[in-house]
Every structure is written in structure tokens, then in C-alpha cells.
Amino acid sequence: MANNDPPKKLLLQGNEAIVEGALAAGCRFFAGYPITPASEISEMMSVRLPRQDGTFIQMEDEIASMGAVVGASLAGVKSMTATSGPGFSLMQENLGFACITETPCVIVNVMRGGPSTGLPTSPAQGDVMQARWGTHGDHPVIVLAVSSVGDCFDITIHAFNLSEKYRVPVIILSDEVVAHTREILALPAGDKIEVIDRIRPSTPPEWYIPYEENSRGVPPMAAMGEGYRHHVTGLIHDQRGFPTQKPKETEAFMKRLFRKITHGFYEIQMTKSIMMEDAEVAVIAYGSVARSAQRAVMQARQQNIKAGLLQLITMFPFPKNAVDTALRQCRSVLVPEMNIGQISREVKRANTSDCRVLKYNRIDGQIITPTEIFTELKDM
Amino acid sequence: MPNNATRLPHDYLRHDKKFPHVWCPGCGNGIVLGSLIRAIDNIGLEKDEIVMAxxxxxxxxxxxxxxxxxxxxxxxxxxxxxxxxxLAKPSLKVIAVMGDGDATAIGGNHFIHAARRNLDLTAIIINNQIFGMTGGQYSPTTPYGCKASTALYGNIEHAFSIAELAVTAGASYVARSSVFHAKLLDKIIAQGIQRRGFSVIVAMSNCHVQYGRRNQMGSPVIMMEWLRDHAVRIEKAGDLPAKDLQDKFTIGVLADVDKPDYIEEYQKIRERAKEG
Structure with a gap:
């Protein structure tokens, strides 16, 4: 039955909106460890999950949190954790386990200044490449970035949906600014939200081959305790889940891991274009910096500069096509980041035109303001 | 009706998994696995409800x-x-099998907190006093003075006593046996699975290849004799003078406390959260 109630309006900070998004997406298990500036996510989960017969647990560290999250998902429950840089470093080990066992889960990293303990209460975007390549070995992963409280809700739901659909861990990169900014969120009714669940096997248990090839490259996933007894291992495994060292089986497995993501590029790679139709110069930005960039672009338009913004929502797999289109259209693009230029390098790699790719970076724990970006735009 | 020696392997081993297994001839791991299977069979658990990690x-x-x-x-x-x-599916019986290095070196933090938390899990720790697979490096349970591939001049670190550590950390059921004392091992594994809360079973075992060879015990038989001669029934240990217990280990039940487990406690949280 359609629910015609107007959406409920809430004044929330980004961290709280992530919790709302996760619960709306069906998350019913959260394991975490206290860390600034992500702790509000744990705190709110500890209040909300038990009301919905879900489970919150505070583990002994982030390694354990990530292990518990993967375990819960293997038992069939959508699960999530949230952390910041130092904790994200500790999660890399079991994040790799989620990659190789194709276990859906969502990891929120509220970025703060680094390396090491760094700047615990200051914003940064220094974990972009760690999100992509932090765990060892070749592996596919999906990384999404949020820039507003609204994003925190919507993108978290997307994150769960992509994770379930492609059986892959999804990392949400937030930052200290997004996490603690309060904005109005219009909470849509539950039946207006698209929620995707992993495909479960439809064959009888005796026919179930847990990692069988299929056209999508995503095998149906059985939860533990439902009759589909099988082996799950962090070793390279054959289609039945047993460890293998055979070169052909190893290669087939690895290729399928990547192929399933490649096949989904059309819906995984999300970007947002603002005033790009006739843009001659553009800003390519993500996270809280995209908010400043949007303001700067409007300022530039007021001064008759044909500026536009390409906001990256999906960081990885890198949205090469959208970036390439922007580069071909513009004479120069600016990539402002609160790091030394982690995504500008990806943009340069994608650049096959004679468009100039300019960097603008802050690594002092301060946000990049609209004025700073506007000043750069004027000279482009 | 076939006897257990033929029925249990047929009922519990995977028919589609290729053998031989990876362990060295004479390894204690197979004895522990046998004990676990007998325990599960004796309790009468369904295979679907068991998770082994x-x-x-x-x-x-x-x-x-x-x-x-x-x-x-x-x-x-x-x-x-x-x-x-x-936590995601409390109806499952979850059994974690670990080695001594696995559980108490790299996993030591998880181990003590699992005991403190008292979630209804069964932890079986096979203690062969060495890192076997990687080539015989010393572990947190390698005895002082023994040799290992990273302690060729003798181990200068002191060993953890895993079962006593678990008792102190709050595990509700803690027991120890050895691969020589397989009948006791069957019994304590079954008890550990049946008790609510966190159960710890320590199975003293032999790694004659990586530990024994460097310490004048290079065959499984010698190591079995060592286990036989160094185990003291916990009921008898109290009567012995301290000097007779040096370099010995006790076997039997060290702790058996009936207290609410984490899931029972969490259910109360859910009720409180819904009231509030």
C-alpha cells in the first residue's frame, strides 16, 4: 500500500544520516570501536539497532569489528562498521577477507588528518588511495564519497544495495566536515526506498556450487544454517569453495572478481554534473570539497565564466567515462582535494585530450573554501 | 550397523573434498578433529546448525x-x-578451532575479550607449543629454554598457560586435555559445546616435526609419551607438592560457572530499548 505521508524532516548531522540510511537499507548488525570523528555512528547504532531486533556490539578493536561484520553477513544479516583513518588501517586485513570471500558489507571511513594519529578532529581526504588499495593483493572494491547530510542517507542505501548486488565490500568515504555538519534531511517513507538484497540460491542444497560461474559473475549466496553447507576461505578457492593453487582456477576466480564489477560500471559509477552543459572550465571534486566547489562555480557563473562541476560520488571503480567527457569538453579542470593530490593523479591518467588538469591541495587540516576555488577558476 | 570407526568418517567428512589432508603423519590435529566429531555425534547436533571457524x-x-x-x-x-x-544467528552452534600462536599471539586480544564477553561460543585451542606451519618458530606457549627455528639458542620468553588465562578472563567453562587423553577430550568438547557462555577447550598436542625434532622428541610416539607423563588429573593436583607440578600440566575441568551469556544479556537490552 502506497504511503502518501509527507516525508519526515529531521535536523541531523552526517554521521546520524548514515545510520538512518543504513537502517533504511536493512542493516541489522553493527560492530565498531570508538574513534573520532566517527563515534556518533556507533553511539546511534547502539540505541537504534536493539529496537529493531538488530545487534550492536563494541568490539575490542577495529580488526575484530571488521571480522564480526563479515561473520554476521555470512550468517545472512546486512552489516556495517564505521571508523576513521587509524581504525581503517586496522580493518584492511579482514576487508581483504570480505573481498576474496565476496561477502557484502559496508565500511564507513570518516576521514581525518593523517598519517598515524594525525589530526583527529580536523577534516582531510587522505585515505582515498587506501580505500582503493589498502588491503593487499589485487582486488575489486567499490568506494563512494558523501558530501552532504542528504548524501549520507542516500549514498549509504546505495552502498548497501551495490554491496548486496555485487557481493563486494563497499567503502563510504566521509570526512569530518560532512560528519558533523547539521542539515535538514527529508526522510522518505520506507516504501519509497529501493532496497536490494543478495540473491540466495534457488537450487536444492545438493546442487549448490557456491562460487559457480554465471553470466553476471555474481554467484547466489547462501547464509549459514540454511542447509547449504559449504566452505568459506580466505585462500584462493575453486568453484566449490575449496582451496586451490591451480593456475587456471586461480586466474578464472580472480578474473570473475573483477568482471562482475566491470559489468556493473553503468550503475556503479555515479557522478553528478552541475552546470556542465556549456562549461569551458570545470571543477572535479568529491566529499565536502564538492560543496565549496559548487558555490565557487555559481560565483564564477555570476561573473560570466562558463564554469561547471563534476562531482564524483563513486571514487572507485574510477568513473573514467564521465571524467573523460568533462576533460574533452573543457580547456582546463581543477581538482581541489584535502590531500596531496590523490584523485588528480587518476584524472590525469584518464586524460587523453589537451585539457589542462590543475591541482589545488590543502594538507593543513583546514577545509577548502569556495573563495579559494573561485580564485583559481578565475585564472583558468 | 557399521561401527563408529567407519560410520563417523562417512557421516561427517566431506565426500567431495579431495584427500590426503595437509598434516604430517602422526600429527595430533586429526585426533582433535576425531574428538570433535565424536562429541558432536554424541550430543546429536544437526550438521546444518554447526559452524566451524x-x-x-x-x-x-x-x-x-x-x-x-x-x-x-x-x-x-x-x-x-x-x-x-x-550474534547474527544465535540458533547456530559456533565452534572456533585455533592453534596456540593463532589464539594467543596474534589473536590474544580477541581471545581474552571473547572470554570476558562470555558469548556462547566454543573455542578449541590445539596447543602444540610451536608455530608449525611456518617452520617451527617459538610461540607464546613454547616452554622456557626450548629450541625453535627462531630460538636456536633457547627460548628466553615464558609461556602462557592458556586455560588459566581463560579462567581469569572470565570464560564460563574451561577445560584441558591432550591428544593422548582422547576420551577426556571427547567429553570436555561435548561439555563445552553444551554449556552456555564462552567455553574454552585446550587440547595439548604434538608437533614432533617442528617442535619435537629440535627438542629431542622427534617422533609422535615420544611426544605422546611426553604428554602422558606430564599430564596430571586436576583432581589429584591439589594433593601434590608444588615441585612435582613443575613442567606438568593439569587435565580436567578448570572452570564450570553457569552464568547468563552475552545473547541473553543482549535480549534484555532489546527489551529496554523498545520500552524507552
Whole structure:
């Protein structure tokens, strides 16, 4: 039955909106460890999950949190954790386990200044490449970035949906600014939200081959305790889940891991274009910096500069096509980041035109303001 | 009706998993796996309701051979995955099998916190006093003075006593046996699975290849004799003078406390949250 109630309006900070998004997406298990500036996510989960017969647990560290999250998902429950840089470093080990066992889960990293303990209460975007390549070995992963409280809700739901659909861990990169900014969120009714669940096997248990090839490259996933007894291992495994060292089986497995993501590029790679139709110069930005960039672009338009913004929502797999289109259209693009230029390098790699790719970076724990970006735009 | 020696392998080992197994001839791991299977069979659990999780090392390979829901995780982390599984689906019986290095070196933090938390899991630790798979490096349970591939001049670190550590950390059931004392091992594994809360079973075992050879015990028979001669029934240990207990280990039940487990406690949280 359609629910015609107007959406409920809430004044929330980004961290709280992530919790709302996760619960709306069906998350019913959260394991975490206290860390600034992500702790509000744990705190709110500890209040909300038990009301919905879900489970919150505070583990002994982030390694354990990530292990518990993967375990819960293997038992069939959508699960999530949230952390910041130092904790994200500790999660890399079991994040790799989620990659190789194709276990859906969502990891929120509220970025703060680094390396090491760094700047615990200051914003940064220094974990972009760690999100992509932090765990060892070749592996596919999906990384999404949020820039507003609204994003925190919507993108978290997307994150769960992509994770379930492609059986892959999804990392949400937030930052200290997004996490603690309060904005109005219009909470849509539950039946207006698209929620995707992993495909479960439809064959009888005796026919179930847990990692069988299929056209999508995503095998149906059985939860533990439902009759589909099988082996799950962090070793390279054959289609039945047993460890293998055979070169052909190893290669087939690895290729399928990547192929399933490649096949989904059309819906995984999300970007947002603002005033790009006739843009001659553009800003390519993500996270809280995209908010400043949007303001700067409007300022530039007021001064008759044909500026536009390409906001990256999906960081990885890198949205090469959208970036390439922007580069071909513009004479120069600016990539402002609160790091030394982690995504500008990806943009340069994608650049096959004679468009100039300019960097603008802050690594002092301060946000990049609209004025700073506007000043750069004027000279482009 | 076939006897247990032929029925149990047929009923519990995976028919589609290729053998031989990875362990050296004479390894104690098979004895522990046998005990576990007998315990499960005696209790009468369904295979579907059992999850067997392991970490890394020779012990990590136990689950792959048996027809349960099996999970071979990362080094030292079996209990963290087990925690997630149990909380997500409390109807499952979750058994974590670990080695001494796995459980108390890299996994030491998880181990003490699992005991403190008292979630209804069964932890079986096969203690062969060495890192076997990687070539015989000393572990947190290698005795002082013994030799290892990273302690050729003798080990200068002191060993953890895993069972006593678990008691202190708050595990509700703690027991120890050895692969020589297999009948006792069957019994305590069954009890551990049946008790609510966190149960710890320590199985003293032999690694004659990586530990024994460097310490004048290079055959499984010699190591079995060592286990036989160094085990003291816990009921008798109290009567012996301290000097007779040096370099010995006790076998039997060290702790058996009936107290609410984490899931029972969490159910109360859910009720309070819904009232508020």
C-alpha cells in the first residue's frame, strides 16, 4: 500500500544520516570501536539497532569489528562498521577477507588528518588511495564519497544495495566536515526506498556450487544454517569453495572478481554534473570539497565564466567515462582535494585530450573554501 | 550397523573434498578433529546448525574436511568472525578451532575479550607449543629454554598457560586435555559445546616435526609419551607438592560457572530499548 505521508524532516548531522540510511537499507548488525570523528555512528547504532531486533556490539578493536561484520553477513544479516583513518588501517586485513570471500558489507571511513594519529578532529581526504588499495593483493572494491547530510542517507542505501548486488565490500568515504555538519534531511517513507538484497540460491542444497560461474559473475549466496553447507576461505578457492593453487582456477576466480564489477560500471559509477552543459572550465571534486566547489562555480557563473562541476560520488571503480567527457569538453579542470593530490593523479591518467588538469591541495587540516576555488577558476 | 570407526568418517567428512589432508603423519590435529566429531555425534547436533571457524596455521585447515558450515578466516581472528555469526544467528552452534600462536599471539586480544564477553561460543585451542606451519618458530606457549627455528639458542620468553588465562578472563567453562587423553577430550568438547557462555577447550598436542625434532622428541610416539607423563588429573593436583607440578600440566575441568551469556544479556537490552 502506497504511503502518501509527507516525508519526515529531521535536523541531523552526517554521521546520524548514515545510520538512518543504513537502517533504511536493512542493516541489522553493527560492530565498531570508538574513534573520532566517527563515534556518533556507533553511539546511534547502539540505541537504534536493539529496537529493531538488530545487534550492536563494541568490539575490542577495529580488526575484530571488521571480522564480526563479515561473520554476521555470512550468517545472512546486512552489516556495517564505521571508523576513521587509524581504525581503517586496522580493518584492511579482514576487508581483504570480505573481498576474496565476496561477502557484502559496508565500511564507513570518516576521514581525518593523517598519517598515524594525525589530526583527529580536523577534516582531510587522505585515505582515498587506501580505500582503493589498502588491503593487499589485487582486488575489486567499490568506494563512494558523501558530501552532504542528504548524501549520507542516500549514498549509504546505495552502498548497501551495490554491496548486496555485487557481493563486494563497499567503502563510504566521509570526512569530518560532512560528519558533523547539521542539515535538514527529508526522510522518505520506507516504501519509497529501493532496497536490494543478495540473491540466495534457488537450487536444492545438493546442487549448490557456491562460487559457480554465471553470466553476471555474481554467484547466489547462501547464509549459514540454511542447509547449504559449504566452505568459506580466505585462500584462493575453486568453484566449490575449496582451496586451490591451480593456475587456471586461480586466474578464472580472480578474473570473475573483477568482471562482475566491470559489468556493473553503468550503475556503479555515479557522478553528478552541475552546470556542465556549456562549461569551458570545470571543477572535479568529491566529499565536502564538492560543496565549496559548487558555490565557487555559481560565483564564477555570476561573473560570466562558463564554469561547471563534476562531482564524483563513486571514487572507485574510477568513473573514467564521465571524467573523460568533462576533460574533452573543457580547456582546463581543477581538482581541489584535502590531500596531496590523490584523485588528480587518476584524472590525469584518464586524460587523453589537451585539457589542462590543475591541482589545488590543502594538507593543513583546514577545509577548502569556495573563495579559494573561485580564485583559481578565475585564472583558468 | 557399521561401527563408529567407519560410520563417523562417512557421516561427517566431506565426500567431495579431495584427500590426503595437509598434516604430517602422526600429527595430533586429526585426533582433535576425531574428538570433535565424536562429541558432536554424541550430543546429536544437526550438521546444518554447526559452524566451524578457524584461523591460520595447521589448525586452520581442520574445517575444510568436515561437512558443517565451515569458515577458514584470517590469522588470529576466528573468534571475531565467530562473534558476528553467533550474534547474527544465535540458533547456530559456533565452534572456533585455533592453534596456540593463532589464539594467543596474534589473536590474544580477541581471545581474552571473547572470554570476558562470555558469548556462547566454543573455542578449541590445539596447543602444540610451536608455530608449525611456518617452520617451527617459538610461540607464546613454547616452554622456557626450548629450541625453535627462531630460538636456536633457547627460548628466553615464558609461556602462557592458556586455560588459566581463560579462567581469569572470565570464560564460563574451561577445560584441558591432550591428544593422548582422547576420551577426556571427547567429553570436555561435548561439555563445552553444551554449556552456555564462552567455553574454552585446550587440547595439548604434538608437533614432533617442528617442535619435537629440535627438542629431542622427534617422533609422535615420544611426544605422546611426553604428554602422558606430564599430564596430571586436576583432581589429584591439589594433593601434590608444588615441585612435582613443575613442567606438568593439569587435565580436567578448570572452570564450570553457569552464568547468563552475552545473547541473553543482549535480549534484555532489546527489551529496554523498545520500552524507552
Amino acid at each position: 578457524s584461523g591460520i596455521g595447521c589448525s586452520g585447515r581442520l574445517p575444510v574436511y568436515v561437512d558443517f558450515n565451515t569458515l577458514h578466516t584470517t590469522h588470529g581472528r576466528a573468534l571475531t568472525f565467530a562473534t558476528g555469526i553467533k
